[in-house]
Amino acid sequence: MEIFAKYFTEPLQYEFIQRALLASLMVGVSCGLIGTYIMLRRLSLIGDALAHAVLPGVVIGFMVAGKNPLTLFIGAMAAGLLTSILISFVERNSKIKEDTSIGIIFTGAFALGILLVSQLKQVHIDLSSYLFGDVLGVSDPDIILSSIITLFIVLSVILFYKQLLVTSFDPTLAHIIGISASLVHYFLMTLLSMSIVAGLQSVGVILIIAMLITPPATAFLLTDKLKKLLMLSCVLGVISSVLGLYLSYHFNFASGASIVLVSVFFFLLTLVFSPKEGLLIKKLKRNRNSRINLNEDIIKFINKEAAEINNSNVFEILSIRLGISESKIKSSVKELMRNGILTMTNGAFELTGKGKQEADRLVRSHRLWETYITQKQIEDREFIHEDAEKFEHILTDDIIEEIDEELGRPETDPHGSPIPKARKDN
Amino acid sequence: MTAVSIKNLTVTYHKKPAVKGISLDIDEGAIIGIVGPNGAGKSTLIKAILGLLPADTGELKIFGIKNTDSLKRVSYIPQKEQFDWDFPIDVSEVVMMGRYPHISFFGRPSGRDYEIVNSMLDKVEMKNYAHTQIRNLSGGQQQRIFVARALAQESDLYFLDEPFVGVDAKTETAVFNLIKELKSQNKTILIVHHDLGKVREYFDKLILINQTLIAYGNTDDVFTPEIIQKTYGGRLTILQKVEQLMKD
Numbered sequence: 001m002e003i004f005a006k007y008f009t010e011p012l013q014y015e016f017i018q019r020a021l022l023a024s025l026m027v028g029v030s031c032g033l034i035g036t037y038i039m040l041r042r043l044s045l046i047g048d049a050l051a052h053a054v055l056p057g058v059v060i061g062f063m064v065a066g067k068n069p070l071t072l073f074i075g076a077m078a079a080g081l082l083t084s085i086l087i088s089f090v091e092r093n094s095k096i097k098e099d100t101s102i103g104i105i106f107t108g109a110f111a112l113g114i115l116l117v118s119q120l121k122q123v124h125i126d127l128s129s130y131l132f133g134d135v136l137g138v139s140d141p142d143i144i145l146s147s148i149i150t151l152f153i154v155l156s157v158i159l160f161y162k163q164l165l166v167t168s169f170d171p172t173l174a175h176i177i178g179i180s181a182s183l184v185h186y187f188l189m190t191l192l193s194m195s196i197v198a199g200l201q202s203v204g205v206i207l208i209i210a211m212l213i214t215p216p217a218t219a220f221l222l223t224d225k226l227k228k229l230l231m232l233s234c235v236l237g238v239i240s241s242v243l244g245l246y247l248s249y250h251f252n253f254a255s256g257a258s259i260v261l262v263s264v265f266f267f268l269l270t271l272v273f274s275p276k277e278g279l280l281i282k283k284l285k286r287n288r289n290s291r292i293n294l295n296e297d298i299i300k301f302i303n304k305e306a307a308e309i310n311n312s313n314v315f316e317i318l319s320i321r322l323g324i325s326e327s328k329i330k331s332s333v334k335e336l337m338r339n340g341i342l343t344m345t346n347g348a349f350e351l352t353g354k355g356k357q358e359a360d361r362l363v364r365s366h367r368l369w370e371t372y373i374t375q376k377q378i379e380d381r382e383f384i385h386e387d388a389e390k391f392e393h394i395l396t397d398d399i400i401e402e403i404d405e406e407l408g409r410p411e412t413d414p415h416g417s418p419i420p421k422a423r424k425d426n
Numbered sequence: 427m428t429a430v431s432i433k434n435l436t437v438t439y440h441k442k443p444a445v446k447g448i449s450l451d452i453d454e455g456a457i458i459g460i461v462g463p464n465g466a467g468k469s470t471l472i473k474a475i476l477g478l479l480p481a482d483t484g485e486l487k488i489f490g491i492k493n494t495d496s497l498k499r500v501s502y503i504p505q506k507e508q509f510d511w512d513f514p515i516d517v518s519e520v521v522m523m524g525r526y527p528h529i530s531f532f533g534r535p536s537g538r539d540y541e542i543v544n545s546m547l548d549k550v551e552m553k554n555y556a557h558t559q560i561r562n563l564s565g566g567q568q569q570r571i572f573v574a575r576a577l578a579q580e581s582d583l584y585f586l587d588e589p590f591v592g593v594d595a596k597t598e599t600a601v602f603n604l605i606k607e608l609k610s611q612n613k614t615i616l617i618v619h620h621d622l623g624k625v626r627e628y629f630d631k632l633i634l635i636n637q638t639l640i641a642y643g644n645t646d647d648v649f650t651p652e653i654i655q656k657t658y659g660g661r662l663t664i665l666q667k668v669e670q671l672m673k674d
Contacts, residue, residue: 040513159532166523169513172504175478176497177527177579224559226514 011249020135020202022143024245024259026150027202027211028237030195032219033157035212036233037188039220040168045099046084048209049106050189051196053083055113055205058130063120069145073197080193083109084186133204133256135245142201149198153191157230164188165226202241203256210260211237218267221274236266293393294332296362297322299341302349303359314349360420365400366392367413367420372403374414428490429454429583429614430475435484437467437474444470448484448639452631454582455612457605459619459629459645463658466636468618469505472585476502488583498527501576502585506568506592511561517571518543518556524578546574549604566597573601577608584608584615591620602628625649 011017038047057079058072065071083105090101117127129137157164163184167174171181192212199208219232244259251258272280301318315333319326333349336342341355351359369391395403401422404410412418430452437445445467452458460468473479475486477494488496501524524546525539535543547553550570560568569589576584584605590598605615609630619625625632625645632648634640634657641648641657 040510162526162529165515165519166526169515169520170509170523172478172502172508173523173575176476176500176502178498179526220514224514225516226519229514 007250008246011246016136016138017245017249019138019140019143020245020255021242023135023138023146023202024241025238026146027195027199028215028239028241029234030146030150030153030198031208031211032215032233032235032237033153033230034188034191034195035237036216036219036226036230037164037168038192039213039216041188043188043192044209044213045102046087046189047192047212049087049102050080050083050192051205051208053106053109053113054079054193054196054200055110055130056116057113058200059113059116059120063116069139069141073145073149073194076197076200077190077193079109080196081186081190084189084192129204130200131204131206132254133200133202133207133259135202135248135255135259138201146198146201149194153195156187156191160184160187202245203259207256207260210263211241214260214263214267215240218263218270221267221270221277236263240266289393291332291335294322294324294328295336296358296393298329298332298336299351299355299359300362302342303351303356303363361397362392364420364422365395367417368400368403368407368410369395370415371407371410371413371419375407427454428452429488430616431485431487431490432475433485435471435474435486436482437470437479437484438482439467439470439479443637445474445635446638448635450633450639450642452614452616454489454614455609456630457609457615457617457628458631458633459617459625460633460635461619461622461625461657462635462640464620466657468635469587471633471635472502472587472616472618476500476585499582500585501579501581501583503569503572503576503587503589505587506565506572509560511568513560516557516559517552517563518547520560520571521546521574521578524575527579542578542580543574546578547571549577550574550600564594565592566594569593569597569601573604577604582613584613586615586617588618588620622654 012021035047038044054076057075057077059075060079061068061071061073061075064075086105087098087101090096090105091098096104114127163174163179166177166179167181167184174181174184195212196205196208199211203211215236216229216233218236219229223229223232240263241259244262245255247253247262248255248258270278272278275281298318301321315326315329318324318329322329333342336355337344340352341358343350343352343355404422410419428451432451433449435445435448436443448471460471462468470479474481474484475488475493476497477486486493489499521543522535522539525535525542529535529539544553544556547556550573552567552570552574555563555567555571560571563571569592573589576586586605589601593601605617608615617629619628626649629645631643632645633642634648634653636657641653
């Protein structure tokens with residue numbers, strides 16, 4: 001435990017680590033907020049493009065005033081905004097589509113930046129720290145700049161919540177109620193350029209797009225509410241940055257790569273294990289449902305037709321009827337026998353008392369449902385047209401009871417078949 | 427009063443003329459259907475009136491004022507395909523957007539805005555779904571919430587683009603009753619419609635277009651076999667084909 005604590009506290013004695021932590025925190029927040037809108041508006045490509053395209057702006061800023069965060073900031077902002085305007089310009093004034101336009105403009109701008117760097121022999125720009133980030137080299141002025149940017153972004157997202165929401169979800173409505181979608185777009189591009197500047201030091205241009213979209217994408221798998229999504233993106237961004245930073249410190253990893261990999265790790269973890277949308281949960285649910293369905297189909301089958309089957313080939317018949325492999329049917333039958341629903345007497349399968357109850361419940365559920373949709377003439381829901389057989393598997397006892405009550409406890413279904421009565425479990 | 431006034435409107439869309447030389451005046455307090463074959467420019471006409479597509483020529487007025495300066499009195503329900511149904515938003519938030527024109531620039535919804543949202547959800551029988559994410563709704567329910575949003579805007583002029591496509595019969599009836607209620611409050615409702623079956627039942631007036639205006643008038647006067655034939659018949663499509671040949 002002490003070693004574990006030391007793992008986290010030991011680096012904190014260094015001032016450059018404190019600064020790096022602060023910088024990571026701010027990258028997490030600013031990229032998490034802006035990235036959420038970038039993801040929702042499907043602007044990830046533009047985000048990546050802007051990150052690259054700020055390079056010439058940074059270099060020109062450098063040429064004008066040396067390593068002064070303010071001129072670098074202004075240069076980067078101008079380059080970012082100009083790039084986003086150029087991208088839309090090409091798209092609007094030719095038949096070139098947006099993705100192609102992005103590809104042309106951002107590589108052009110990036111190449112211009114590299115060319116300028118190569119001409120700047122007298123001024124030293126560390127291109128690699130710009131490309132890949134160097135969070136341990138963050139200076140005090142960098143921190144001040146990042147703080148201002150982050151504060152500005154947080155305030156903007158709060159103050160312009162309505163405008164950002166309506167232009168993201170329904171630009172047409174925005175137009176009608178007098179909110180200019182293109183003004184909001186360029187405002188967002190400005191905020192995006194700012195968050196890129198804030199993230200340059202810690203993750204670098206190549207990887208900054210990951211900080212913009214990975215935490216929001218992870219959060220999107222966990223929630224359906226915009227406000228929660230914004231907050232969760234920040235939290236995930238901050239955690240990834242801080243953890244990545246520690247890994248970078250202890251194992252001497254490149255800081256940007258380390259931060260990004262942590263956030264991708266969280267994404268994959270969520271993709272598989274998310275309680276609502278996770279692949280694992282979905283798979284388990286599907287397996288469970290199909291096993292229950294199969295068990296219930298077998299119960300129905302044995303209940304209805306047991307007398308007619310020659311038991312020597314019961315598995316084969318079931319397999320053909322239900323379209324399921326024999327081995328699956330065997331394992332289901334075993335499960336049903338274990339649970340005291342099926343039994344074997346004189347070499348023939350039979351339902352036990354409990355099994356008969358279960359069969360009655362299924363028939364009752366099926367016939368009540370049919371009666372319900374026929375009587376109420378419900379047809380306005382698409383799911384109604386699914387096979388009625390499916391419903392008997394999913395309707396819970398509570399819903400069946402509710403339907404029975406609403407129908408006035410009918411004796412027969414629309415085909416005249418008797419509806420079994422509910423059995424009170426003791 | 428004239429709700430919408432269109433003079434000599436021509437709109438090109440993807441370099442092809444979509445509507446040509448349309449002029450008409452729509453009086454308020456009526457339900458007007460816009461019908462015509464696919465590609466006749468029905469949606470284009472609406473979008474041009476709303477300033478969503480630029481007009482090449484023509485003058486557009488809403489309640490006597492330039493169209494784009496009068497949009498705050500307008501509600502528009504676009505076709506459903508236009509939305510990202512995975513968007514992290516629930517039913518009540520969608521309807522609340524209808525209140526945005528009544529809320530100040532930096533302002534937050536007031537208690538009255540929430541009241542209106544609730545009562546509109548009640549009107550379209552969607553109150554139980556207020557906090558449901560919109561992907562989890564049926565086609566009819568999705569249409570209802572956009573109707574509720576349009577109502578929450580409390581506008582005077584309503585545009586609906588194919589509101590009954592992919593919608594169950596019960597929703598269609600419910601929505602149409604709300605539209606009739608709007609008309610009784612002297613509101614004007616324009617509906618792009620493709621199903622000729624219910625035209626007589628639904629619309630006071632009818633705009634029949636196939637790029638050009640074929641006819642406009644009281645439904646009983648213009649919904650005649652000859653005019654329908656003229657709108658949907660082969661004559662214009664042959665002309666279009668010839669026009670295309672000329673271009674090639």
